[in-house]
Amino acid sequence: MIPPAAPSPASRVTRTPGPLVIDIEDVVKLYPMGAETIHALRGVSLKIRRNEYLAIMGPSGSGKSTLMNMLGCLDTPTTGRYEFNGRNVAAMDDDELADIRNREIGFVFQTFNLLPRSNALRNVELPLVYSGMAPEEREDRAREALEAVGLGNRMHHKPNELSGGQRQRVAIARALVNRPSIILADEPTGNLDSQTGTEIMALFNDLYERGNTIIVVTHEEDIARHARRIVRLRDGLLDRDEVQ
Amino acid sequence: MSTHRLLYEANESWRIAAAQIRAHKLRSLLTALGVIIGIVAVTLMGTAIRGMDISFENNLAMLGDDILYVQKWPWHNVEDWWNYANRPPIRPEDADSLNRVIASTPNSLLEVAVPVCARSATLKAGDAQVNGIYTFGTSGDYSRILAVDFREGRLFTGPEADAGRQVCVLGCDVADALFPGRPALDQTVLIQGQPFRVVGVLVRQGSFLGLFSFDNQVLMPLGAFKKYFGVHSTQAEVRVKVKDKTRLEEAKEELTGAMRRVRALLPGQRDNFTINEQQAFKEQLDPVKQGIALAGLFITGLALFVGAIGIMNITFVSVRERTREIGTRKALGARRKTILLQFLIESVSISLIGGVAGVLLTVSLCLGVRAALPSLPIELSPALIVIGLFVAVGTGIAAGFAPAWSASRLNPVEALRYE
Numbered sequence A: 001m002i003p004p005a006a007p008s009p010a011s012r013v014t015r016t017p018g019p020l021v022i023d024i025e026d027v028v029k030l031y032p033m034g035a036e037t038i039h040a041l042r043g044v045s046l047k048i049r050r051n052e053y054l055a056i057m058g059p060s061g062s063g064k065s066t067l068m069n070m071l072g073c074l075d076t077p078t079t080g081r082y083e084f085n086g087r088n089v090a091a092m093d094d095d096e097l098a099d100i101r102n103r104e105i106g107f108v109f110q111t112f113n114l115l116p117r118s119n120a121l122r123n124v125e126l127p128l129v130y131s132g133m134a135p136e137e138r139e140d141r142a143r144e145a146l147e148a149v150g151l152g153n154r155m156h157h158k159p160n161e162l163s164g165g166q167r168q169r170v171a172i173a174r175a176l177v178n179r180p181s182i183i184l185a186d187e188p189t190g191n192l193d194s195q196t197g198t199e200i201m202a203l204f205n206d207l208y209e210r211g212n213t214i215i216v217v218t219h220e221e222d223i224a225r226h227a228r229r230i231v232r233l234r235d236g237l238l239d240r241d242e243v244q
Numbered sequence B: 001m002s003t004h005r006l007l008y009e010a011n012e013s014w015r016i017a018a019a020q021i022r023a024h025k026l027r028s029l030l031t032a033l034g035v036i037i038g039i040v041a042v043t044l045m046g047t048a049i050r051g052m053d054i055s056f057e058n059n060l061a062m063l064g065d066d067i068l069y070v071q072k073w074p075w076h077n078v079e080d081w082w083n084y085a086n087r088p089p090i091r092p093e094d095a096d097s098l099n100r101v102i103a104s105t106p107n108s109l110l111e112v113a114v115p116v117c118a119r120s121a122t123l124k125a126g127d128a129q130v131n132g133i134y135t136f137g138t139s140g141d142y143s144r145i146l147a148v149d150f151r152e153g154r155l156f157t158g159p160e161a162d163a164g165r166q167v168c169v170l171g172c173d174v175a176d177a178l179f180p181g182r183p184a185l186d187q188t189v190l191i192q193g194q195p196f197r198v199v200g201v202l203v204r205q206g207s208f209l210g211l212f213s214f215d216n217q218v219l220m221p222l223g224a225f226k227k228y229f230g231v232h233s234t235q236a237e238v239r240v241k242v243k244d245k246t247r248l249e250e251a252k253e254e255l256t257g258a259m260r261r262v263r264a265l266l267p268g269q270r271d272n273f274t275i276n277e278q279q280a281f282k283e284q285l286d287p288v289k290q291g292i293a294l295a296g297l298f299i300t301g302l303a304l305f306v307g308a309i310g311i312m313n314i315t316f317v318s319v320r321e322r323t324r325e326i327g328t329r330k331a332l333g334a335r336r337k338t339i340l341l342q343f344l345i346e347s348v349s350i351s352l353i354g355g356v357a358g359v360l361l362t363v364s365l366c367l368g369v370r371a372a373l374p375s376l377p378i379e380l381s382p383a384l385i386v387i388g389l390f391v392a393v394g395t396g397i398a399a400g401f402a403p404a405w406s407a408s409r410l411n412p413v414e415a416l417r418y419e
């Protein structure tokens, strides 16, 4: 298990940002709701580089999840430009988007979203199934990922045989397993007690220091403090962008 | 690479489908019920039709499937019966004429012509009496077309027949009725009051399509038959054995020509006789088979339709219950066809379970009926089992397509937000 390390400025490593991964400009997202239209994003521009550890903050309803889904290629902007690793996302069809999500993005959800009838290993293998990896190789990689999140001894447990923190670790292993360009986590500690939440954030810190690029969405200052850069949203607009 | 991916995805889907069905055993079984009934109906129907064919072929073999019948009337129904009524009767002597023509034809496809006259008769032996026995008069050549064995004794010889000796051969039921528990051989029976000595008893043969029994017949020399019963005009015929039953049509043509020579018909004159063959019986069976097929297909169609609706419904429920899972899978890189495939595999697994259960049910039904009634020619063909399983898979695909399609088109964000 990874020790719950409270990050102190002394132990913080900040890696040098690499090439541009995400580049959005003037992104607007509208949701038509009957007669009226909800402006979830009103024109957001953001650049994120490899080796960054970024927190997206803001009050509930400010558009964090909408932005996150956009960045994760689950959704496309109503207007605006989005380039992922230099490729124009707006022009991609469904299967190309699925491919980007599969190879370049690792998702971590607030509610874990594990398959209930599959054990930890099978859950972690799933993205590799979708990328067409052979079964033996897949299992090796999934074991590796589970060991990296400290669950080497829980591979054959089903989600309902695991604690909340352990479930989220499985989900993080699943996000890591295809070695994506970025890991996107939407309120990853929202369903965990604060002690477990701190452990999960320590894991993210560890993963960052070991070379991953991480974006965490949260509305809690305590959680956001783990990141090296904080972007604040308010009413669908970028409010502040600060490096810590 | 891409085919590998599809294979791996399919494997994963089968695993998920199995887990899903295990988690909802009762629901899945109830859903599969329609398919079970449908598959039982279609395989039973096929077995019944096949059974009729088999029993028909067996019966044809019993009659001798290499025999042509020269008769006044055709075996099928005719509308212009008056054209047939005026035909001259077939006479036993026509067989001799035919044999002469056959002998003078090089490479004839015909082997021998045998006269057969028939009537119904009463037989007595001591106190025992049987009525309405089909009694045949024929020549010693009958042994060349007779396709059965003897339980006791033999057929009368040519010289016995030619001399008009009063000897006879009994079907086994006749023998058993007249001489219960003792050998009939060399006993005397009274046929229409005339004494005949029994020279042979036939082995049991069963009935022809349940219509008439070969075990209820009596054979006697033609000479004796003519002497005591005369020759009834409509009841005489000539049976002709062909050399090669794979060339039955050619043989039939040759026989027609030979018979026209015997009748001295001029070119342009119509045949005044009919050559019948047993294949004609087969056509009479067609409406029965069609009826069974129609009823079977109707039941099958109805059951499969109900089953398909059930599977479609259950798959829609499954898609709704697992909307968030679909969203998660899409977030992890599942493409549309991956999701489509997954839910199709789920619906096909359910219907395939129904198919396998249906086939097993039919197999055990057939085994049960066979054990209870060994005489019925019931045989479930492997082809029918394969067809049944294919039908089940087809039903699963048809039923699962709409829900699987809708699942594959779900917007990932909406699916993830679904409560």
Ligand SMILES: Nc1ncnc2c1ncn2[C@@H]1O[C@H](COP(=O)(O)OP(=O)(O)O)[C@@H](O)[C@H]1O
Pocket (backbone or CB within 6 Å): A031, A033, A038, A039, A040, A058, A059, A060, A061, A062, A063, A064, A065, A066, A067, B414, B417
């Ligand atoms: N699929 C949707 N349909 C309609 N409205 C939506 C949808 N998704 C988000 N919204 C609305 O857009 C706004 C931003 O939502 P969201 O991005 O989820 O905020 P946050 O994650 O910061 O709480 C909210 O007002 C929300 O109700």
Ligand SMILES: [Mg+2]
Pocket (backbone or CB within 6 Å): A064, A065, A066
């Ligand atoms: Mg949110």
